[in-house]
Amino acid sequence: MIKENGLESYKNLRAAITKSIDEIGQIAKSNNWQIDYAKGGALLFARGNAQLSRISKEIDEEHQLLNKSQTTELLNIPSALGSVFTPHCAALNPFKLVRALADHLEKLGVMIYEQSSVSEIRDKQVEVNGFNVNCTFSIRATEAFTPRKWMGNRQIPIYSLMVATEPLSNEVIKEIRNTQRATFQEACHLITYAQITGDNRLALGGRGVRYKLFSRLSERSEIDNRMHSALERRARSWFPQIANAKFEYRWGGAVALTRRWQAYLNFDHTTGRAEIGGYVGDGVTLSYLVAKTLAEKMSNVKTANLPFIDQRIGRWEPEPIRYLAVNTGFKATVMADYEEKITKRPSLLAAIIDPLINR
Template sequence: MIPVMPPSGYRGLSLWHDTIDPIEPRAALGADLDVDVAVVGAGYTGLWTAYHLVTADPTIRVAVVEKEVAGFGGSGRNGGWCSALFPASLTRMAAERGRAAAVRMQHRLHDTVAEVGRVAAAEGIDCHFDQGGYLAVARNPAQLDRVRAEVAEHHAWGFGDEDHRLLDAHEVTQMAGVSQALGGSWTPHCAAIHPARLVRGLADAVERRGVTVLEQTPAVEVGSRRVVTPHGTVRAEHVVLATEGYTPTVPGRRRALAPIYSLMTATEPLPESTWAQIGLERRTTFADNRHLTIYGQRTRDGRIAFGGRGAPYHYGSRVAPRYDRDERVHASLRRILVELFPVLDGVTFTHAWGGNLGVPRDWFPSVHHDRHTGLGFAGGYVGDGVATSALAGRTLAAMIRDDDPDELAALPWAGRTSRPWEPEPLRWLGVNAVTALMGSADRSERRTGRPSRAASAFWSALGQ
């Protein structure tokens, strides 16, 4: 368990925390408390759950218990992609509940992107929401093969060019001046946001609606009908665990999710002459189609915020502030960004940070609620959690209230649980081996132009 951070340290968590008003923690729990719903974790999942509960029923008593402050974890540090991306494929979702349910899930994810923007506007949350879509660029023949296959797959499931469109090299460079582009794809179902502004704004919004947000209040025990903290016990009919990448720090949950670190860097604000060569006028989010994920956006203040995987998994699912930065990975990210946009050679990088995200054993997020015990959970987004968590919170609220006119509980991720990760040292060996495999596959594809058989076999084994 990480120690509670002093308020002065929150600004240094990320670019996003450094560009909002200084954070003053809310009051901690002062005594035992009785509510209807207790939520552990003041990130996107917990706050969206609280939001949908109290907007559906203003009389419901909700308390959110947070070890640090709202937005301390991945919700405040991520790449700022509010997207309809989902780590499990349509084929994998269909295996759970059938083809129609898989298609309905994807449509729900599409709709949720815009819904996040509508709620933010309605609640006065200036989270820099700009829905410029997502551009996936192919920079070698292997990546181009995958882009074509992904677009063809979506078309086979009934989604047309208005949802997923194949681009040639010229169309790509009209959107973004990415070097060596052979082609790509574009989907409108993604917005660039300032993630800390969104999560902090959500905390304010639920508080205005009567939710009790308790910060700097660690949960030392989470069980049926109660959350125990050093300051007292919160008793509730329903308890929601919304701790995502910190879930392994909760007693009894060490193998539920693997906390994988994703790191980010950001440039100084760039002059208009540089942006004229880069493009991204609509703040379209961007990546190339490599296996070891990268992701970037143009910020409202004219920077590029850019991140990716490659940091090691730490033995025993350990989570610690010292893992938020890794100079080897940060140097690699800076190098990759300059490769994508050579005009950035020599630019100053002002921020480097990171955080953890939750990965389930089968790469399939889940949302579930047990009416017998009152325990609920949502998470395991594998880094695609900004919009996904909003849909998860809405689904959990419907399950808790036992009022589900939109049949959210019939979606493929509802009511399921991923099997636990293997015990150590198998978990450490397996997760880090996959990271090494993906990096090796990308190097091989860059060198030969041929798809990596090893990477293809891995994704096939996951049912993707």
């Protein structure tokens, strides 16, 4: 990102994201939205020497390296050797946030129409359920659910799956020690992410479901017994304290992945057309920041120099090369984790595939 957009743009983005985390909490508090918001920071923990070596290189003014005992004080994962902590993260319930926002807007007089299929987007006009609707602005913000005729090969849908336990007892919560509700993830190559929810559940997510040919969406991909079971096993390996806890929920959904994991905001004031998306990795905060920036541009308010503005998104390879490359990449990340578990050293395979995945 620094190479493509410059150091100033990168610093502006990090500062804007940090500010946005607080703004979301402030908006929720001022409107009395019950969204289980808790700014407890984030932990990236290592369970092996290879992981510890890798995260030790990620230290900067916003990230602090913690040893085993310091990590345990914040989050009691017995197998963790150390972690990197940043205070710039918050846990919340995204569904409660969306519902609270929708209710708030409707009270202000905004009309929200659901079950409305848009088949065409034109300058200052959209076709909805067969009817032409004139508008000053039209915003395509449909992420992974955008038809290919509008997005082409500029993004692909990948599935992120989640599991959640029953509410954990006060005794178990006390043993886990995550009193500030810091979010956490293991420093493995296959992405994971987790939090203790406002009602004391362990919610854990991860990726690994196969990408479907021609970027097809499938509800069957939202429930993958193999992947969901793997997430449950991983959670129990982190926390022996939940050995007897039941997992009550399994779900998943598609997110849009662009080349180099880039968010984008493209807006033409003359035609009134805008498109935003590409939030994978920083979902709630980045979607808020991009939407806020678009609102400023629509209102002719001067915006900061942020790298997602007028972003030219690269294209993915044509099929079936894309299908083979993406799924090979998923398998390679799993193999890289196994390699590190065996060799106790940073993965050579990961060193080869990471530049290819992020190019």
